[in-house]
Amino acid sequence: VKGFCGFLHRTEEKRVVTESEIETEVSARRFLLGEMPADERSAFEERFVADEQLFEQIRVIEDELIESYVRGTLSAAEKEKFERSILTTEPRRNRVAFTRTMLETLLQSEASAAVKKSETAQSRSSVWQSLANLFKTPQLAFGAAFVLLVFIFGGWLLLRPSNKTEIARQAGIHESPTPTVEASPANQNHGLPSNQNEANSNALQNGNDKPPGKNQNANTPKQDSTGLTPVLALFSGAVRSEGKLPELNLPKGADGAQLQLNLSGQSYQTYRAEVVDADGAAVFQSHNLQAKNSQISFFVPAAKLQAGDYLVKLSALNRQNARESVAEFSFRVNRK
């Protein structure tokens, strides 16, 4: 009973605190957005200079207003008031800029981690799929078939009765015990030395990790296991043979898309990718990107991608610390 009463007491306490918080929150928002009449504002200022708790609360509300502004969730009226009251001085503009940078970084790193996890899971589960893909890809099919033939032939060489045994058998001479092995497709690989097996497996996996060439369905979105983050591989200046742009099919409910930029030429320490729409307006930016195996991946939230054509402008700082254009990638978004 004591515990139950204690629970009630805590709940009751929380409810009272919440009401007072709501009242403070409303006042703080009005103060920060410049909505308070002079008299009320003056009294409110006196209160927060004396009251550390209220002061902290206003700081929280200010942070949340800035966050909402950066995330684009303020109403039109609030947004206008915010811009007129908060964006008019440099210290406060800097705070908005910092929040923007922080959110972009935190959201981007989380999204990248999620995609990486999903890609790892895919690559683990699809060694056989990779093998099948090798034969579907014209450039690699011949090589893969050749490697397979070499293994089959090697296996046959290892497992067949030796020439010496064959000659002796034909001559009716029996050597001391020779194990006989039935060569069958199923056990040919078992006859290979174990390091050759490993090498074979690694070769297949590495083949899968390589970026697809220009004609290898590079512009076909692939879905991750949840279906919420399509990945689109892009190549500088690439337009499909029929003159169409690479297309990103963004399903309903998708969080966004992972764009994978394939690079050629000089490499830089870090890159900046800017996504611009058909009117040339920047809709999204991602900073501090690093290339791995000549590829750069970054996440674009679905809210930034409406149906239409887009261009990714990739730039980087050169040794003179001047920004220079590195490459441009076109693609089309279809919303489904």
Added chain:
Amino acid sequence: VENVLTQAGFDKLLATLDADREQAGAKYELLRRRLVKFFEWRNSETPEDLADTVFDRLIKKITAGEQIQNINAYSTSVAQLVLKEDYRRSGRLAQTTDDDPQIESLVAAARFSEPDDYADVRLDCLEKCLVKLGPASEHLVRAYYDTDERTMIATRKRLADSSDVSLNTLRIRVCRLKAKLEDCTIDCCQRGS
């Protein structure tokens, strides 16, 4: 900025804040912090300088032998006066108006400003400063902001529950961490990463 700060004057100010010198020092820091934000929230371009001006005037009064009963209320009145003087000096209005062309251009600049070429350095600094917060705080900041608009409230409530604190305590905690992160990032950028 007026400058009447002497050791004797500052000691008198501290004595007005609290009989215990250590406590007085802490109260001075808190009051200064609130005054700086007061000026920032009222759109001053130089909030720190104006907060120092308030303290200069307080010291002047105390040194002249005036008894201040409520230092917080008195400081607020002085701050409001200093702010009005600053508005007059800079030719700005206390309240912004809809057709103020200066405000219009400032808003436009903030809304459409091109990211500077030091953005990469800033990001590098931000990552370093996140690590400097320590593993638990870094995890908290990442978990708090790693949410979209639809699930934000639920995510943060869950995070507060799992940390066994109220949502409001969590908000204040993250707000302080964010301020720390911002200061660290600015400091790092000024040092050139």
